[in-house]
Amino acid sequence: MKVVKVGLLGLGTVGGGTVNVLTKNAQEISRRSGCEIVVSSASARDITRPRICNTDTLHLTTDSQEIINDPDVQIVVELMGGIEPAKSLILEALSKGKHVVTANKALIANHGNELFVAAAENKVTLAYEAAIAGGIPIVKAMREGLSANSIEWLAGIINGTGNFILTEMFEKGSVFSDVLKEAQELGYAEADPEYDVEGIDAAHKLCILASLAFGMPLNFERVYTEGISTVTPLDIAYADELGYRVKHLGVARKTKMGVEMRVHPTLIPEKRLIANVDGVMNAVVVKGNAVGPTLYYGAGAGAEATASAVIADIIDICRDLDTPTVNAVPALGFATSALEELPILPIESITTAFYLRLSVEDKPGVMAAITKILADHGISIEAVQQKEPEQHGDKAQVILLTDSVVEKSLINALTEIESLDSINQPAVRIRVESLQ
């Protein structure tokens, strides 16, 4: 049986998981790929550190360059993360005719356009299934499974840490900061949680998903991003009363005006399957104009779940290794020459429904004043509830669900509402998606 040698750049959680899965499923993987896939070498900053995998048969090195230069290594797997030196190492590996597999979403989101061209020029594959939603084969689904469709929109829970936090807040009524601490203790959140809870990690993934969906170059800097640190258990509870769950969603939508790319807390009707995706799990809904809504669910992180996607990419490459026509499936699913720059809408121009919470003085005429301002701005109200103050002196809470409205109009209306005498705090607003 043909032996294919793989070199790993990075031997942390995902690298160790990749070695472990290749070992434990070696027989199954050979039966599927027709090859014996061998990790021959791995680089790491400190090669004396204990590893989650057996390293007896690996050549360990601190010098990634050694792996890139090894003529026996046909596939380089980049699992270091970060932009440099990952980017330079990948470019060099591609230029030496090696296929590259990466799980590096930040790198693909920021520099994928350049990297994909380099791969195509060198007639090798740059695969990145593991960069989005861990073990869920969402890149393959979008690039190949749904290739007959014009994609209308997609919406995903694509950060497990954020979903764990919102799930705990919902189930236990806890505040954000407490759950974040718990997530850090459980190892679900980093010591510096900004990438996860402020939506940057989700924005990296969303940007790639949007390009896969609409056939446009990657535009990471154009993704609108809002985190979950301002979400309160009060709003989660009020949303629940109205029949909604609050999820941190990445949404990409193609409209006649242009493309929306946004990551923000979102109310979703509790009846939708994705509203019931809890804990650290991930899921992506993709709406095609032929197939209708489809959903893909699974573990978005973890050593072996991510390794599952890394190795699927390796097997894809092995299955095509003897083929002169490489890159049969283009990196973003559309021929590079067929990618189109599409207008990307600023958040102010986007139309969504809104959940609003206003803290108001409990006196006559307040509700009338609020609803009049909304009406003046052409904003219809879907539902309204007034919650009386729990203690004397507290504010009453007015909860509103609006119909779809251009964000700019809503902001204008809220500016007027917030200037009312009886309103002393800024309104809480969370976007609502029906996902139908």
Place this chain on the structure above:
Amino acid sequence: MKVVKVGLLGLGTVGGGTVNVLTKNAQEISRRSGCEIVVSSASARDITRPRICNTDTLHLTTDSQEIINDPDVQIVVELMGGIEPAKSLILEALSKGKHVVTANKALIANHGNELFVAAAENKVTLAYEAAIAGGIPIVKAMREGLSANSIEWLAGIINGTGNFILTEMFEKGSVFSDVLKEAQELGYAEADPEYDVEGIDAAHKLCILASLAFGMPLNFERVYTEGISTVTPLDIAYADELGYRVKHLGVARKTKMGVEMRVHPTLIPEKRLIANVDGVMNAVVVKGNAVGPTLYYGAGAGAEATASAVIADIIDICRDLDTPTVNAVPALGFATSALEELPILPIESITTAFYLRLSVEDKPGVMAAITKILADHGISIEAVQQKEPEQHGDKAQVILLTDSVVEKSLINALTEIESLDSINQPAVRIRVESLQ
């Protein structure tokens, strides 16, 4: 741009949908495939009948042979259904070096082993994504997306008609026969509903999924099949009280003893995502030993949803059309030479938990007698409820959830229980799956 000519055998719902989707998404499909895909001809029994698609640019014929013989047709799409003449036509098309796409689950389940060998010998592709779960790209997910995994089990709602009926029975408390009539009026069920409600259609799909999962030849005749016509709204309501939904599930599992393949009504904990897949929608959960549980959800039928899968297969073929190495991905995901005959377990040897309902005389000692017999057979009880008779003279209902038990032991215990004086009706039993 390269033009690829496609011939359709059959121009009914899916054939018409295929023409319509290829037309409306022509631009997107060219950008993805690098080809212009043209349906040049289609065969149908009656070419004068009105069609759901425009046929102006098609050559319509009653003679399928004409399409097979056309040297310009590179891809033949078989959408006639049934075994013959579909099988002979496909074999002939393959022998002429044409690639074939089919949505014919009965044919693949019964004759796939022979057909896949014929395709490999002729160095062409026989693709069948549309045969399972309509537009959900589940074949691709299992064959490629999860290729790093040893699959432990899978469970699917893979018949939309059956799921529609069970959903209506749950939501409205209606009896099976009434909902079946409604489904027939809505066009969700055939005039002869046997294939759908007795689980034969689901068994075809399950058999293919099991071979994809475990790398074994297709063994349709070994699938255990039980329909939903005996499910009552009473049992659905009792299951609900216990926190379960009743779904018609196809289950394939690999154990140390052998492979289970079975289609039957099943209680699933309501917390599982798949328990909330309602109406005509389909979903499949696949549990890999690296990735953990993953779920794929979407429309399992319908003209354009099924066409989405048919065209995805066509695009896959187009992307590889210039490649001398065809069949890079083997038909069942494992190299044909690597397929293994695995022992298939008879239903009596399978271990599952059970929901039991017994109609009993409401007198002292009955519960003690029942539980003693279960204990004597080593069957643990997870939950028990006694429902008093609603009217004098009615039977009381004893509802039991057992722990996992070998089916043979349960049958033996039930034989003893049913011979008790106070029990005059056969027990109702429905298998329970935790799906974790």
